[in-house]
Amino acid sequence: MIITKENITNFIPHRAPFLMIDNLIFADAERFESDFFIEENNVLVRSGYFEESGLIENIAQTCAAGFGFLDHGNGAEPKIGFIGAVTKLEVFELPAIHSKINTIVTPTYQLGNIFLVKGENYCNGRKLLECEIKIVVT
Amino acid sequence: MNETFVTMGLEDIIEDTRDFLSEEFEVDRDLILPENSLKDTLDLDSLDYVDLVVLIEENLNIKVTGEDFKEIETFGDFYALIQKKLSL
Secondary structure, three states, rough: OOOOOOOHHHHOOOOOOOOOOEEEEEOOEEEEEEEEEEOOOOOOEOOEEEHHHHHHHHHHHHHHHHHHHHHHHHHOOOOOOOEEEEEEEOOOOEEEEOOEEEEEEEEEEEEOOEEEEEEEEOOOEEEEEEEOOOEOOO | OHHHOOOHHHHHHHHHHHHHHHHHHHOOHOOOOOOHHHHHHHOHHHHHHHHHHHHHHHHHOOOOOOHHHHOOEEEHHHHHHHHOOOOO
């Protein structure tokens, strides 16, 4: 674990109740990995399940934490990023409350200040959702 | 030189490029002409350029950077870039 839940807000701009990542487990230039425990009072829980939008936000925040960690290692301030587009979205299942999800983000292309990343969420080894996100970094 | 395209001439590559651009960006293939604007014809915004970079790499196996696009106005410029990248 390279960033714990207690320190994650030092690396990303998101704050409760819209904090959708706990720990950053791994990050290098090619891959970021995080985990997140879904509390029942999460604002993106409906009818006992974490919504698709929560899974996408979790991918985006994993991406922010990964880039924030790498920027910090290079002595730079973490940058602010915005979701520009979500494409190639496939939802397989939604995780129930009180489950822990693991998320893998793979940066695939960069063109100027726009990054294309592939994101995948898993729960107990089962894939929940995958998509590509274009993130515009300020 | 890119081995994949050693046996293809520039004309073949241009025709292939017109095919995948028209399909991906849902544009009439006949509008993809050397003198026409790449940006206007494909209706590209800044995010679409990322898709274009991905398409070029997947279809032509060459890498294009943001710097490369600064010189490109028309499809003719675009084909010249491909030609340069493939050393044809």
